[in-house]
Every structure is written in C-alpha cells, then in structure tokens.
Amino acid sequence: MNILVVGGDGYLGWPQSMYLSKQGHDVGIIDNLTRRAWDVEGGTHSLTPIQTLHDRVTLWKKLTGCTIEAYVGDLQDYDFLVDAMTQFRPDAVVHFGEQRSAPYSMIDRKHAVRTQTNNVIGTLNLLYAIKDLCPEAHLVKLGTMGEYGTPNIDIEEGFIEINHNGRKDLLPFPKQPGSFYHLSKVHDSHNIMFACKIWGIRSTDLNQGVVYGLKTDETQLDDGLATRFDYDGVWGTVLNRYCVQAALGRPLTVYGKGGQTRGFLDIRDTLRCIEIAIQSPPAQGEYRVFNQFTEQFSVLDLANLVQQIGNRKGLNVTINHISDPRVEMEQHYYNAKHTKLLDLGLVPHDLSDVLLDSLMDVVVRHRDRVREETLMPQVNWRSTHNPSSYETAESPVAESVKAER
Ligand code: NAD
Ligand code: USQ
Numbered sequence: 127m128n129i130l131v132v133g134g135d136g137y138l139g140w141p142q143s144m145y146l147s148k149q150g151h152d153v154g155i156i157d158n159l160t161r162r163a164w165d166v167e168g169g170t171h172s173l174t175p176i177q178t179l180h181d182r183v184t185l186w187k188k189l190t191g192c193t194i195e196a197y198v199g200d201l202q203d204y205d206f207l208v209d210a211m212t213q214f215r216p217d218a219v220v221h222f223g224e225q226r227s228a229p230y231s232m233i234d235r236k237h238a239v240r241t242q243t244n245n246v247i248g249t250l251n252l253l254y255a256i257k258d259l260c261p262e263a264h265l266v267k268l269g270t271m272g273e274y275g276t277p278n279i280d281i282e283e284g285f286i287e288i289n290h291n292g293r294k295d296l297l298p299f300p301k302q303p304g305s306f307y308h309l310s311k312v313h314d315s316h317n318i319m320f321a322c323k324i325w326g327i328r329s330t331d332l333n334q335g336v337v338y339g340l341k342t343d344e345t346q347l348d349d350g351l352a353t354r355f356d357y358d359g360v361w362g363t364v365l366n367r368y369c370v371q372a373a374l375g376r377p378l379t380v381y382g383k384g385g386q387t388r389g390f391l392d393i394r395d396t397l398r399c400i401e402i403a404i405q406s407p408p409a410q411g412e413y414r415v416f417n418q419f420t421e422q423f424s425v426l427d428l429a430n431l432v433q434q435i436g437n438r439k440g441l442n443v444t445i446n447h448i449s450d451p452r453v454e455m456e457q458h459y460y461n462a463k464h465t466k467l468l469d470l471g472l473v474p475h476d477l478s479d480v481l482l483d484s485l486m487d488v489v490v491r492h493r494d495r496v497r498e499e500t501l502m503p504q505v506n507w508r509s510t511h512n513p514s515s516y517e518t519a520e521s522p523v524a525e526s527v528k529a530e531r
Contacts, residue, residue, distance in 0.1 A: 129404065130216035132156045132201060132252065133223030134194075135179045137354045138268075138337060138396055142220060144344035144351065145397040146404075147192045154214040155179070156207070156223065158200040160244075161354075164230070168516060170361055170500050172354035173370065173492045174340065185350045201248030204255070211259050218264045218404050219256065223248060224310070228272070228452075229360045229505040231307035233512045238306040245310035246317070253321040264407040265329040266400055267318055269311045271389045271419060271462060273333055275302030276455050281462035284331070284415025304454050305507070315415075322413035329412075330403045335389025335419030337396050338365045339481065340488055353393075355488070358500035364425050365390070365432070369482075369489045370496055372436035372443045379503065382450035384426030385457035389419025389464065392475040402470045417464040420474035435482045439490075453507040 129146050133139040134155030147153040157179060165171050177185065183194045195214065199206035201223055224245040225231065231241035249267070256263050274281045277300065286299045298319070301312045318329050345351050356362045357370040368378045391399075399418050408414045423431075429445045436443035450456060468474075475481070505512040 127217040127404070128152045128154070128215055130154045130156060130211070130214055130219045132219060132221045134196075135159060135182075136161055136222055136226075137356070138393065139220075139222040140182065140353050141342045141345055141393060142222070142397055142400060143194055144186060145342060146401070147186065147194050148190065148344055149401070152193075152195075154195040154197060154210070154216070155183075156197045156199065156201065156210055158223075159198060160200070160225075164225075165361075168358075168360055168500075169497065170356070170358045171495075171497065173357055173489065173495055174352045174355045175349070175492075175495075176352055176354050177350050182351060185348060189347055189351075201251055202244065204251050207251055207255050208259065211255050216260055216263050218266060218407070219252065220266045220268075220400055220404075221249065221252060222268050224268070225307065227361050228305035228307045229503065231305050231310070232505050232507050233360075233516050234510055237516070241307050242310045242313070245307075246313045249314045250317055253317060253327070256327055257321065257325045261325065261327055262410065263327075264404065265318065265327065266403050267314065267329055267331050269315055269331045269333045269415075270308060271333050271335045271417060272305070272308040273301050273303055273312050273315060274299060274462070275304055276387070276458045276460055277302060278459050281417070281460075283417045283463050283466050284333070304452065319413040322411055326411040328408045328410050329414075330408060331413065331415045332399065332403065332418045333415060334396065335391055335417075336363050336365070337391055337393050338363070338477070339393040339485060341484065342394055342397060358497070359503040360500075360505060365428055365485075367501075368429055368432040369486050371501065372432050372441050373486065373489045373493050374496060374498070375442065376501065377444045377446035378429045378432060380426055380429050380445055380447050381452060381503075382447065382456035384429065384447060385424050386454060387422055387424045387458065387460035389417070389422055389462055390477065391418065391420045392477070392481065394475055395420055395472065399467050399472055402467060402472060406470055416466045417462055418467060419462070419464055420472075421476060422460060422462065423477070431477070431482060432486075435479060435486060439483070439486065448503075451503045451506045
C-alpha cells in the first residue's frame with residue numbers, strides 16, 4: 127500500500143514510518159518540522175540525540191534499501207498538502223501531525239490558539255484533501271484517551287448506548303478533556319465523524335493512552351535511527367520524567383495525591399495497533415473508534431515501580447508529592463474498555479521490569495545531556511500567563527530547521 131505518515135518526524139511517526147516501510151509498504155512522510163522549532167522556542171530537546179529528517183531517511187535507505195519519501199511542509203498549507211497527496215496518492219493516511227503537549231497548550235492564550243489552530247485546521251485540511259483526491263483512502267487518526275477525561279462510570283470505546291425517556295440510541299461517549307490540547311482532539315473527532323457521514327470517507331479514530339519506550343526493531347538497527355525522548359516539564363510524559371529524575375538523583379515529581387489513573391502502552395504496541403487498523407479498514411462512510419492502550423496505572427503506581435527498579439540499580443530514588451500544576455482529579459474511578467484492538471489480534475507488551483530497566487539504562491547513558499533547568503513543571507493550569515521564558519517567544523525556527531526546509 128501507499129501509506130502517508132503525517133507527523134513522520136516525531137516520536138511515534140518516525141518509528142511508525144520505518145516499521146511500515148519494513149513491511150514492504152511505500153511510505154511517505156509529511157512533516158513541517160515544527161516540533162523541532164518548538165524545542166528551540168522553549169529551550170527543550172530530546173534526551174536521545176536525533177538525526178535530521180533528511181539524514182534519517184538517507185540512513186534508512188542505506189541500511190535497508192527501502193525508500194521513504196519526505197514532504198516537508200505544513201498541513202495548514204492546503205496547496206502544499208494537495209501537491210504532496212497528488213504526488214503520493216495514498217491508500218491510507220496515518221495522522222500524527224499535531225501539537226501534542228497538554229502543558230504547551232496551557233502556557234497562555236497564544237499557545238492555546240496555536241495548538242487548536244494547528245490541530246483542528248490541519249485535520250480539516252486533511253479531510254478535504256482525502257475527499258477531493260483519494261476518497262477511498264483510510265484516515266487513521268491519532269486521538270487520545272484524554273478526550274474522555276475521568277468520568278465516574280466505565281469508559282466505552284467511542285460510543286455508549288443511552289436509554290432516555292423510554293427511547294435509546296448509540297451516541298458518542300461524553301467528552302470531558304483536561305486541557306486545550308485534549309480539547310483539540312475532541313474537536314477533531316467531531317469533524318472526522320461528520321466528514322465520514324456527509325462524504326462517505328472512512329476513518330479510524332485511535333484514542334491512544336500515554337506511550338512509553340524507545341526500542342523497536344527498526345530504531346535498534348542504528349543509533350542514527352533513534353527516536354526522540356522528551357523529559358522536560360512541558361513535553362516530557364510522566365514515565366520518561368520519572369526515569370530522568372531517578373537517574374539524576376532528583377525526587378520523582380508525583381503531582382498531588384498521585385491517584386491520577388491513565389491508560390499506557392509500549393511504543394511497539396502503537397506500531398502494531400496502527401498496522402492492525404490499516405489491515406482491517408472500516409467500510410466507506412464508517413467512523414470507528416478504538417481505545418488504544420494496554421494497561422492502566424496511577425501516576426503513584428508508576429513512581430513506585432521506578433523507585434523499585436532505580437533502587438535495584440543503586441540509584442537511591444525518592445518520591446515527592448508536589449502541588450498539582452494541573453486542574454484534574456487526583457483520586458478517581460477509572461475503568462476504560464480496550465478490547466477492539468485485542469479482538470483484531472494485538473498481543474500486548476506489558477510494562478515489565480526488564481523494559482523499565484532497559485529504559486533507565488538508556489536514560490543513564492545520556493544523563494550528561496539533561497538540561498536540569500527544564501525539569502520542574504512551569505505551566506500552571508490556573509494561570510493564563512505561563513512561564514516567563516515563553517512570553518515573548520514567537521516560535522523562532524532554528525537555523526538548522528530552516529536550512530532543512
Ligand atoms: P511529536 O510531537 O513527537 O510528533 C508530532 C509530529 O507532527 C512532529 O514531528 C511535528 O513536527 C509534526 N507536526 C505538527 N504539526 C504539524 C503540521 N501542522 N503540519 C505538519 N507536521 C506537523 O508527537 P508524538 O508523541 O509522536 O505524537 C504523535 C501523535 O500521537 C499526536 O497527535 C499525539 O497527540 C498522539 N498521541 C501521542 C501520545 C504519546 O504518548 N506520545 C499518546 C496519545 C496520543
Ligand atoms: N504527571 C505527574 N508528574 C509528572 C508529570 C505528569 O504526576 O511529572 C501526571 C499528570 O498530572 C497527569 C498524568 O501524569 O495526570 C499524565 O501526564 P503526562 O504528561 O504523562 O500525559 P498527558 O499530559 O496526558 O499527555 C500525554 C501525551 C499526549 C497524549 C496523552 C494520552 O503528551 O499527546 O494525548 O498522553 S492520555 O493521557 O491518555 O490523554
């Protein structure tokens with residue numbers, strides 16, 4: 127198949143592109159490299175050294191003989207998108223290309239607007255391009271489990287049957303997202319569902335949990351194929367942050383009580399879930415939702431796990447409950463269904479001691495690269511002006527990124 131990976135330079139998009147290329151598909155990447163520019167804006171970076179998109183694609187070809195076509199441009203630029211899609215003619219489009227950080231979206235008005243503009247308009251453009259250029263192509267869209275929030279009932283996979291005043295219907299599960307980022311995904315879901323209905327295009331909306339891990343068969347081929355690892359207070363996800371804090375001998379930053387429970391999955395399962403979705407496409411006009419995670423943990427559970435493994439490595443790990451910078455429930459009921467991908471053949475990798483141990487080894491290897499000043503959370507949900515270092519920035523673009531463009 128011709129598979130277009132939008133956001134193919136990112137943490138998930140790059141390993142996904144290699145994975146699909148290795149399976150024999152023709153893979154094209156669209157990416158505007160904005161994630162690299164956002165690092166420049168905030169003084170953040172990937173703990174693992176990463177190559178430019180150009181160098182990655184060149185190395186991939188050298189090592190495997192497989193070509194990945196790169197189209198550098200912005201989903202918000204419709205002319206660019208039409209050109210790229212006309213050249214590539216995708217059978218499936220995997221869409222990772224969004225601003226994905228909840229804290230980034232909560233910095234201030236400008237960053238909330240940037241997040242929602244980038245994500246909602248980008249996805250809307252993609253829907254129009256699919257309808258006009260390749261209406262049979264399957265859109266596989268990365269959504270998030272955070273669209274649902276933390277209701278006091280079981281979370282279904284996308285839809286819930288409601289009985290109301292003697293009548294019943296199957297309706298989208300209520301959404302209670304916890305940041306302007308998570309809200310952007312809800313807006314996308316509504317737009318995608320509507321586009322499937324009116325134009326008869328087809329889509330799978332993958333409500334994914336928090337992903338961890340760096341190692342896939344393809345990233346392990348060569349250090350030059352490594353994917354990014356974020357650990358700072360804006361981009362770092364919770365387990366990554368704990369691993370870095372443990373490696374530096376800093377206390378693990380559990381926000382509040384630590385009962386916040388989320389779905390998690392190994393990066394190898396992300397790759398496989400997307401392959402499964404592509405292999406079993408929905409019918410024309412169908413909009414379907416899969417909950418894409420394999421295990422639930424509270425953030426305190428995870429801290430305890432990291433402490434246990436870290437101490438075994440002689441790291442002397444401590445846990446600190448700091449005041450929660452977010453507005454979220456710190457103790458709550460959480461039971462989210464996630465059977466549809468298992469029914470289609472997913473065999474999950476659980477978060478084992480071995481995996482956590484090897485993740486911590488990678489972190490310890492790169493410990494000297496850590497920018498300690500970025501470690502503590504600086505974005506508070508209750509404030510509309512966070513933090514001063516971002517106040518004047520207009521998303522400057524690094525010279526290296528400019529040169530690549
Ligand atoms: P990432 O930031 O590492 O990658 C996103 C990529 O998209 C970047 O390379 C960026 O440059 C590109 N991009 C952003 N806006 C673009 C635009 N307008 N045009 C072209 N390219 C654009 O993010 P990630 O962690 O790989 O996440 C990928 C997707 O998966 C996101 O949509 C995210 O919301 C979703 N997701 C991620 C996780 C996770 O734990 N990482 C969990 C659930 C869902
Ligand atoms: N948290 C801590 N300590 C930390 C960092 C985070 O306790 O040092 C807590 C947060 O308060 C939150 C939980 O950990 O309750 C998860 O936070 P996170 O930053 O790991 O993840 P989140 O903001 O939800 O976002 C990440 C990805 C996003 C994706 C989402 C999936 O950045 O792209 O959509 O996970 S989900 O959580 O299912 O919505």
